[in-house]
Amino acid sequence: MRIPAPIALALTAILSLSALALPPTAARAQEAAPASPDPRVKFKDGERYLRDLAESLEIPRKEICLELSRYDCADKAFRIVLGGVDPYEIRIMQPLDQASLASPIAFDRVALQVCSNRVARDKADPATAVLFKPAAGRPDAAWREALTDRLYDRILRRGADAAERQRMAGFLEGLEARTGRSPKGQADQTLLACFALASSAEAAFY
């Protein structure tokens, strides 16, 4: 079948432009993500958030976050502030329409407690450590990269791309200058990197 000349020209132009618009995979990964035409996200309420982290960080759900060692962060302390409902006790049938002023603060607090909890467990039992694994010698780029991979894998449940590894490495190096290279300094770096990732928008919303 013959294709009329004008159509053939148009198809050629479209294919050429498409080729230009599709850079090699490696290069594409570094580009900005396209904006969603329908940018709907949901807040991962406290219970969902803690259940996910309990599983991925291997901490029993009931132990993962307790305010003052007594009050479960999602079920008791910050239930409504973190997007939950409580129809039976206080007749709140719907999650908050919008995040309250306290929501991001409470979320930070919960993320910090979870990370602190995990790092404390790792320090107490290095053989079963999940996040914090001290460097054999001086912490180097390989240690930072391995830590970054563990954090992304455990918290965001995906691999980090090259740019993300680079950014996290920069952050960890900056911290090292303030925390030192000792095991305690490494533990603090691990905890703070965990906090940054666990309280990120990607961790809070879906």
Next chain:
Amino acid sequence: MTERASTPNASRRGVLAGMAAGLAAPGAARAAARRKGGGPEPRFLIVLGGSGGCSIVDSFMAVRESESRNGKILNAWPDSLVQSPGNGPFRAIDFSSKTIGAIPAPFTANQSEFVKRHSQDMMVVTYTGTSVNHGVAEHRSVTGNAAWRGRTLQEATALAYGAGRAIPNVHLINGTAFTDRGTDDSLPSSAYGERVPAPNLWPLSLDGYRGVKGAPDRKLFEAARSFRDGTLDPQSDFARTFAASDRLKRWFELRGAPLRDIEGGDLITQLMVHPDSEDMPLKAFGLKSSPLAKKVREAFPAYGFDPIESQAALAFLLIRCGVASTVTLGPENSAVFNKGAALGRGGLSAGDMRNTPIAFDFSHQAHREVQSLMWSRVLSVADRLITLLKSEELADGKSYWDHSLLYVATEFGRSRNRPAGAMTFGSGHDLNNGALIVSPLANGGKVLGGVDPDTLMTYGFDPLTGRPDPGRNMTEAEVFSGIIQALGIETPGAGLPDMRIMRRKA
């Protein structure tokens, strides 16, 4: 045994003198700074939501049986139970009963003490509402039935007086529509209410760091936040993909100045009512209670188990510490009993039932008992809150109370009929009622409007002179306008009626 709340008995002059002697006053300092900057003089609105229908003819406009031609078949009270404290315009019911309907729950209720203490600031305003649906009527009681583009009294107050306050509009009561957001979407987000579902634990949500064991130094924590906010999130595929999401935009906005204001004000301490204890081991976590906590706990000793006392305790601190310009509190819908109360064979002890199930609406089962008990409960909390606010100086020798207005909001009144001569009977919802406003800013010492003794229906008044007008019913919009005007809120273009008689000053 009833756990009777004590009322702070320090004289106002003495406490004010103490303040002048150097007690830290973050709220007062902020108020002074605000005035130096030319801002408006502070005003505080306290909405005390009486869910279920606080009936005005069972309190300050009660009618005696001997005054009504239909006294035996309408809800006119026995003459001996209707007080006229100080021979002023307000009536009061002081009533004791061994039961609440069929429930063996003895109690003693008192309204006259409140009248004696606060009559100069009390203003009762008659009105007839537009709905007997709980949720609809509750919301209309704070929007004046959408009198001003649908914004609530609380939102209007937060907008006018909330500048510089970390959380201008705080909602402490749960499960009612007194705290539903208004329908005016043009307001800045700071004007809308912040929900505080658990007043005793909520202060912990006001600092992302303090009290978290094992956390590295705060400066390092802030560095991690900076990395997240400045690098991690802005450059993440997730945030870029959903950058236009309103939820994400608000989240990022809240992490900025609002978060800094809240944490910078050390509200985790300033608003902590609990002392260090087994239940709240603050010290072990590097935390402590508010410098004013002891005083607040003495005023509201049941703060640990009675929701309205925990709300009121926090309400005071929110105002006193310069955090909020309006607070909304009130009795909730669950039954509340004294600690240790048990339903044995002999029933509850005197005063063990502090809050009836479904609050005032339990009047469906036992009208007079519930109205008496619940009014007494609401007035007791109001009295203690007012007393606390009077005891603290804001500025220039004036107390916080001198700048405050307390509005007992409710949905509707209750039906007036009863079986002939019955003391225990149930009632339904009725549009006709009246509202209690207590404030040095309002035209106190007055009942505006009147009640027809033969029908027990209230009637209105002239908004400018206050002259009673039996041919008129006041509207929700007029009550709303009177409160807005008493608070001195500017209302350009709102078209609200002039309710001159409800303001203390022209």
